[in-house]
Amino acid sequence: MKLLSKIYTVQVFFIDAKGNINYSRNWGWFPTKAQAEDIIINNITDIFEHGYYNYAMINEVPPGICVGHLRKENWYIAHYLKRDIRPDGYLKLSAQPRVKPCRSLLTNVGLLD
Numbered sequence: 001m002k003l004l005s006k007i008y009t010v011q012v013f014f015i016d017a018k019g020n021i022n023y024s025r026n027w028g029w030f031p032t033k034a035q036a037e038d039i040i041i042n043n044i045t046d047i048f049e050h051g052y053y054n055y056a057m058i059n060e061v062p063p064g065i066c067v068g069h070l071r072k073e074n075w076y077i078a079h080y081l082k083r084d085i086r087p088d089g090y091l092k093l094s095a096q097p098r099v100k101p102c103r104s105l106l107t108n109v110g111l112l113d
Contacts, residue, residue, distance in 0.1 A: 003063040008036040012053035025053070033058060033074070040076050041099050048078045048099075051091045055102075077102040 010027040027047055030036040039047055040056045047056060060072040076099050084095035 007061050008033050009059045010036050011057050013055045014053050015055050048097050054078050075102050
């Protein structure tokens with residue numbers, strides 16, 4: 001059996017203004033970073049769940065059992081435009097996030113030293 005040399009996992013988060021992770025979810029894994037990034041940048045499968053999550057991370061993982069060590073991480077943030085927000089504060093159904101890369105957040109929220 002041939003193993004992949006690495007996989008790319010995707011995780012989404014809601015991180016508040018104080019840097020607290022309020023909730024997160026593992027979204028899936030992909031054999032290439034390009035496939036993982038496409039899912040995030042283009043919000044495929046509504047990965048940000050219409051504003052429920054505001055950050056996503058791609059993590060490069062080697063084969064085998066992983067014990068608490070991230071190899072490489074790439075972070076992305078989802079922004080919605082003011083015109084996408086209804087007067088009651090909820091997003092319009094047609095709203096799509098604008099997604100762009102951002103700096104690493106794990107050290108800021110205490111997941112990495």
